[in-house]
Every structure is written in structure tokens, then in C-alpha cells.
Amino acid sequence: MGSKNSTATKRADALRSIDAIVQAAAECLGQNPEASLSEIARAAGVGRVTLYAHFNSRAEVVDAAMSRAIDRGNEVLDTVDLTGDPLLALARYVEAGWHLVDQARALLAAAQRELPAGRIRELHAGPAARVETLIARGRAEGAFRTDLPIAWMVNVLHTVMHSAAEEIRAGRLTHDHAAGHITATVLAAFTPPGTPVPETGGGV
Amino acid sequence: MGSKNSTATKRADALRSIDAIVQAAAECLGQNPEASLSEIARAAGVGRVTLYAHFNSRAEVVDAAMSRAIDRGNEVLDTVDLTGDPLLALARYVEAGWHLVDQARALLAAAQRELPAGRIRELHAGPAARVETLIARGRAEGAFRTDLPIAWMVNVLHTVMHSAAEEIRAGRLTHDHAAGHITATVLAAFTPPGTPVPETGGGV
DNA sequence: TATAAAGTGAACATCACTGTATGACTTAGC
DNA sequence: GCTAAGTCATACAGTGATGTTCACTTTATA
Incomplete structure (x- = not known):
């Protein structure tokens, strides 16, 4: 449950990515509630695949x-x-x-x-x-x-x-x-x- | 603008269909705002194509x-x-x-x-x-x-x-x-x- | 009852998004 | 500097919705 962060210790760049994604999600969804995960990933300056590396689903984001x-x-x-x-x-x-x-x-x-x-x-x-x-x-x-x-x-x-x-x-x-x-x-x-x-x- | 009803006089069954669609739309969308036009057409007891014969787009419905x-x-x-x-x-x-x-x-x-x-x-x-x-x-x-x-x-x-x-x-x-x-x-x-x-x- | 309007399902073309895989590249951290 | 973790582009499969076309059947109405 929750995000993919189980108990493993994350690397610094991973944490940075996650933070960028969450922040971008807040901004994108704030402008348009239907913003796609692609948009959010792009806004976060991150590949779409990377987003899926950290979040299992749209709901989690x-x-x-x-x-x-x-x-x-x-x-x-x-x-x-x-x-x-x-x-x-x-x-x-x-x-x-x-x-x-x-x-x-x-x-x-x-x-x-x-x-x-x-x-x-x-x-x-x-x-x-x-x-x-x-x-x-x-x-x-x-x-x-x-x-x-x-x-x-x-x-x-x-x-x-x-x-x-x-x-x-x-x-x-x-x-x-x-x-x-x-x-x-x-x-x-x-x-x-x-x-x-x-x-x-x-x-x- | 508006629905496809331009100025032509509609036949009785057409009016019936339109009414059924609008009513079904109100019911379906009332239960689920994301209800598809297929669902609405089915609920209205009408073919999906018939729906498109009367309404140009989802927004019109x-x-x-x-x-x-x-x-x-x-x-x-x-x-x-x-x-x-x-x-x-x-x-x-x-x-x-x-x-x-x-x-x-x-x-x-x-x-x-x-x-x-x-x-x-x-x-x-x-x-x-x-x-x-x-x-x-x-x-x-x-x-x-x-x-x-x-x-x-x-x-x-x-x-x-x-x-x-x-x-x-x-x-x-x-x-x-x-x-x-x-x-x-x-x-x-x-x-x-x-x-x-x-x-x-x-x-x- | 003739005919034109309306209804039908099935099929087709798009489109956008989700989620997954792969393999190569980059970087953090010991 | 080595290794594992992380990132990336591309590609693929699956889904579900929107509109449209077609050939055919039903039905209202004059």
C-alpha cells in the first residue's frame, strides 16, 4: 500500500525525483484536474517511466x-x-x-x-x-x-x-x-x- | 447551435427518443458523472447511433x-x-x-x-x-x-x-x-x- | 399504402491514457 | 572507481471513449 517506497533506503536523486513529481502534480492538477501522468512527468522534468518507478498508479500520485x-x-x-x-x-x-x-x-x-x-x-x-x-x-x-x-x-x-x-x-x-x-x-x-x-x- | 433540431418538424418517434435520451442522461449522470454515451443510450432503450442522430456531442447531451x-x-x-x-x-x-x-x-x-x-x-x-x-x-x-x-x-x-x-x-x-x-x-x-x-x- | 423519416447493429477509424517491458546510459555513495 | 540504484527513450499492449459510415428494417404520417 502507499507508494512504492517500501522500507528500502532511497538514493538522493530518487528522493529528488519523487519530490519534483509530487510538486509538479500539485501544480498541474491545480490547473487542470484531468492532467495526465505524462504532463505531470514532463512538468517535473522527469521521464514518464521514472514516475511509474515511484508510483504504482495515478491515484497514488x-x-x-x-x-x-x-x-x-x-x-x-x-x-x-x-x-x-x-x-x-x-x-x-x-x-x-x-x-x-x-x-x-x-x-x-x-x-x-x-x-x-x-x-x-x-x-x-x-x-x-x-x-x-x-x-x-x-x-x-x-x-x-x-x-x-x-x-x-x-x-x-x-x-x-x-x-x-x-x-x-x-x-x-x-x-x-x-x-x-x-x-x-x-x-x-x-x-x-x-x-x-x-x-x-x-x-x- | 444547440441540438441538431434545426427548424424541421420532428416525427413523433424522434421526439420520443430525444425525450428518453435526455431523461436517461439525467439519471445516468446523476449516478455517475462519467457515464458514457453508450450507457446513456442503453438506458434510454435506444441505439448509440440514434443518440448521435439527435445530439452532436456529449456536451449537448x-x-x-x-x-x-x-x-x-x-x-x-x-x-x-x-x-x-x-x-x-x-x-x-x-x-x-x-x-x-x-x-x-x-x-x-x-x-x-x-x-x-x-x-x-x-x-x-x-x-x-x-x-x-x-x-x-x-x-x-x-x-x-x-x-x-x-x-x-x-x-x-x-x-x-x-x-x-x-x-x-x-x-x-x-x-x-x-x-x-x-x-x-x-x-x-x-x-x-x-x-x-x-x-x-x-x-x- | 406509399414514402420519407427515423431507428438499428455492426464495423471502422481515431485518439488518449494507462501500465509494462527492454536495454543502454548516468549517477550516487561506499 | 566500482556497483547498484536510478533514469531515460522508445516501443508495445490493452482499454475505453468518441464520432462516423453503411446497409437494412421499422414506423409515422399524409
């Missing part, structure tokens, strides 16, 4: 590219402070997170075609857990509503970020406004019924 | 299927009363609309692969216009926030409905709760900053 993107994302999210006022913490998460979603948008589309849904979910477990604990804390502190399941709220947050990325790609939203709109929308959506919606300055 | 789905949706939405209290009107829209989204989910996925983005948008113009005027009215009456663009709010509504459909398909949400969750989420998201979020009873 896509998986590796997606895993890499997620790992990168996790590194970025690690730097985000999610403590303190839940509202501000969520705003900080959005600020960092929506950008990641924007970058990985097309790659995710490719992954959704090639990988089983469970695997996609598995890969997202890290980011999802972060938001989940943040939302749980916000609920406990009375900042967020408790009349909706946490899973649904997590889903709403990611969905809205994702759709913002699509809107930008379609030219109906600018990068400048994205984070503000997302934050204003989600914070309102998370506000407990009966209490006033916070002002976020996510204006027009 | 997909377009026809999607158009049909949208038309059906518009018919349903025509029966929804969008007058009166904007909050209640929106709730009624969600109640009817999320179901449509749920049904057309996979078909839409197929259309997004095959059709240019502009065409998809064009097809959605009808439903989008409805929501747009409803939201505009709600804003004018002070029921909805005015600090976010209408286009964004329309997008949020549809995105949340769409994601609910995905959640159901993934088994993380039941049909019973869907409308309630969507309504509770969107109404809160649309509430003007500074005013309390309405209670919708969209509980856990």
Missing part, C-alpha cells in the same frame, strides 16, 4: 500531492493562535484558512475524482479537528450557538470558505473582500439565537 | 439534461410563495429548494465538467433571480443585512443548500434535519449586525 498540500496547510495553521475570544480566534482562522482553500481548490477537485471519499475525509481530519475544538470551546463559553450540531457548523465554515474561493476564480469577488465576507457571514451564522449579531466591519 | 432539470426546478419554485415576511419566505424557499439541489447534485457535477462555467451560470439565472429579488426586498424592509453584496448572499444560500445535500449523501445528516439546519444557518447569516438572530426551531 494524486494522493501524494493532496497529502503534501494538506501538510503544508497544517503547518500554516499551526502558526495561528486559536486561543482567547472565540470570535477573534475564528476570524484569525478564516484569515489564514481561506487562502489555503483558495490555493488547493482545483487540487481538491482532482482528488475528489480520483480518491475515495473516505480518504479525502481522512486527509482533512487535521484541519477539521482544529475548528471542531475551537467551535466547541466557543459554544461552551456562550459565544456560539448550541442549537446546531458541531459537525454541521464545521461544514458550514469550510463550505463558505470554499465557495469564496470559487467566487474569486469566477471574478465575482476580490481577494481583498474575501476574508471579510466570510468572517461576517460565518460569525453571524454561529451567533446564538436571540443574541445580536456581532459587527465585524466586513462591509461592502 | 449534458446540456440538455441539465436544462431539463433546471426547468423542472423552476416549475416547482413557481409554486412557492415568496411574498410576505422575508424570513418566512426564505424559509419556504429553502424548504422547496434544498430538495431540488439534493436531487440535481450529481447531475450538476457532470455539467461542471462538461460545460463552460458561463453556461452553468446562465442556466441558473432563473433560480438566482428569484432569490436575488427576495433578498433585495428583505434588505429594503430591514429584515436582512445590507453590509454584504447581494450576490454574495445569494451565493451563501445556494452553497449552504448544496453542502447540506453533500452531507446527506455522506450520511452525516438526515433528510429530516436538512431544511431546519439550512434555514437556521442562513437566516442567522442574513441578520443585520447589531440585531438579534431569529429563533427558528432548527434545533439539534
Whole structure:
């Protein structure tokens, strides 16, 4: 299972090739989810056969590219402070997170075609857990509503970020406004019924 | 442009075939966005050549299927009363609309692969216009926030409905709760900053 | 009922991608 | 510098989809 890297110690140039392939895969699939392995190999500056020397199938390549993107994302999210006022913490998460979603948008589309849904979910477990604990804390502190399941709220947050990325790609939203709109929308959506919606300055 | 039906008067059996093909396309593509034209023709109880007699390309078939789905949706939405209290009107829209989204989910996925983005948008113009005027009215009456663009709010509504459909398909949400969750989420998201979020009873 | 439109399967030509093999060449690492 | 690991170009086999042509049969409709 996984790539062909069993337990053997790889040579330096092999590792370099693998890295180039994964990187090229992320770029190519990011532009076109249907990019062929030939294209990816070419973009990586590597022969198609070499690609097959390291990956057994297309799915493995896509998986590796997606895993890499997620790992990168996790590194970025690690730097985000999610403590303190839940509202501000969520705003900080959005600020960092929506950008990641924007970058990985097309790659995710490719992954959704090639990988089983469970695997996609598995890969997202890290980011999802972060938001989940943040939302749980916000609920406990009375900042967020408790009349909706946490899973649904997590889903709403990611969905809205994702759709913002699509809107930008379609030219109906600018990068400048994205984070503000997302934050204003989600914070309102998370506000407990009966209490006033916070002002976020996510204006027009 | 469009299908091969130029201006000639079609014979009854031809019309029947076309209808069967479009219907089969909607069903097949709904189950598997990559369904081949052979599959669709077989499902329609029609020869593959016959399919090509009526449609010049795969794209035309997909377009026809999607158009049909949208038309059906518009018919349903025509029966929804969008007058009166904007909050209640929106709730009624969600109640009817999320179901449509749920049904057309996979078909839409197929259309997004095959059709240019502009065409998809064009097809959605009808439903989008409805929501747009409803939201505009709600804003004018002070029921909805005015600090976010209408286009964004329309997008949020549809995105949340769409994601609910995905959640159901993934088994993380039941049909019973869907409308309630969507309504509770969107109404809160649309509430003007500074005013309390309405209670919708969209509980856990 | 005559006839033109429509439907049919089978076959054909392309095309692109996947995955595998081969043998020669290059390079990392001890 | 020797050896094993890695790379490469080319070639091949297999698959599955798209469109098209053909000769023939069925059926709607005037």
C-alpha cells in the first residue's frame, strides 16, 4: 500500500525525483484536474517511466500531492493562535484558512475524482479537528450557538470558505473582500439565537 | 447551435427518443458523472447511433439534461410563495429548494465538467433571480443585512443548500434535519449586525 | 399504402491514457 | 572507481471513449 517506497533506503536523486513529481502534480492538477501522468512527468522534468518507478498508479500520485498540500496547510495553521475570544480566534482562522482553500481548490477537485471519499475525509481530519475544538470551546463559553450540531457548523465554515474561493476564480469577488465576507457571514451564522449579531466591519 | 433540431418538424418517434435520451442522461449522470454515451443510450432503450442522430456531442447531451432539470426546478419554485415576511419566505424557499439541489447534485457535477462555467451560470439565472429579488426586498424592509453584496448572499444560500445535500449523501445528516439546519444557518447569516438572530426551531 | 423519416447493429477509424517491458546510459555513495 | 540504484527513450499492449459510415428494417404520417 502507499507508494512504492517500501522500507528500502532511497538514493538522493530518487528522493529528488519523487519530490519534483509530487510538486509538479500539485501544480498541474491545480490547473487542470484531468492532467495526465505524462504532463505531470514532463512538468517535473522527469521521464514518464521514472514516475511509474515511484508510483504504482495515478491515484497514488494524486494522493501524494493532496497529502503534501494538506501538510503544508497544517503547518500554516499551526502558526495561528486559536486561543482567547472565540470570535477573534475564528476570524484569525478564516484569515489564514481561506487562502489555503483558495490555493488547493482545483487540487481538491482532482482528488475528489480520483480518491475515495473516505480518504479525502481522512486527509482533512487535521484541519477539521482544529475548528471542531475551537467551535466547541466557543459554544461552551456562550459565544456560539448550541442549537446546531458541531459537525454541521464545521461544514458550514469550510463550505463558505470554499465557495469564496470559487467566487474569486469566477471574478465575482476580490481577494481583498474575501476574508471579510466570510468572517461576517460565518460569525453571524454561529451567533446564538436571540443574541445580536456581532459587527465585524466586513462591509461592502 | 444547440441540438441538431434545426427548424424541421420532428416525427413523433424522434421526439420520443430525444425525450428518453435526455431523461436517461439525467439519471445516468446523476449516478455517475462519467457515464458514457453508450450507457446513456442503453438506458434510454435506444441505439448509440440514434443518440448521435439527435445530439452532436456529449456536451449537448449534458446540456440538455441539465436544462431539463433546471426547468423542472423552476416549475416547482413557481409554486412557492415568496411574498410576505422575508424570513418566512426564505424559509419556504429553502424548504422547496434544498430538495431540488439534493436531487440535481450529481447531475450538476457532470455539467461542471462538461460545460463552460458561463453556461452553468446562465442556466441558473432563473433560480438566482428569484432569490436575488427576495433578498433585495428583505434588505429594503430591514429584515436582512445590507453590509454584504447581494450576490454574495445569494451565493451563501445556494452553497449552504448544496453542502447540506453533500452531507446527506455522506450520511452525516438526515433528510429530516436538512431544511431546519439550512434555514437556521442562513437566516442567522442574513441578520443585520447589531440585531438579534431569529429563533427558528432548527434545533439539534 | 406509399414514402420519407427515423431507428438499428455492426464495423471502422481515431485518439488518449494507462501500465509494462527492454536495454543502454548516468549517477550516487561506499 | 566500482556497483547498484536510478533514469531515460522508445516501443508495445490493452482499454475505453468518441464520432462516423453503411446497409437494412421499422414506423409515422399524409
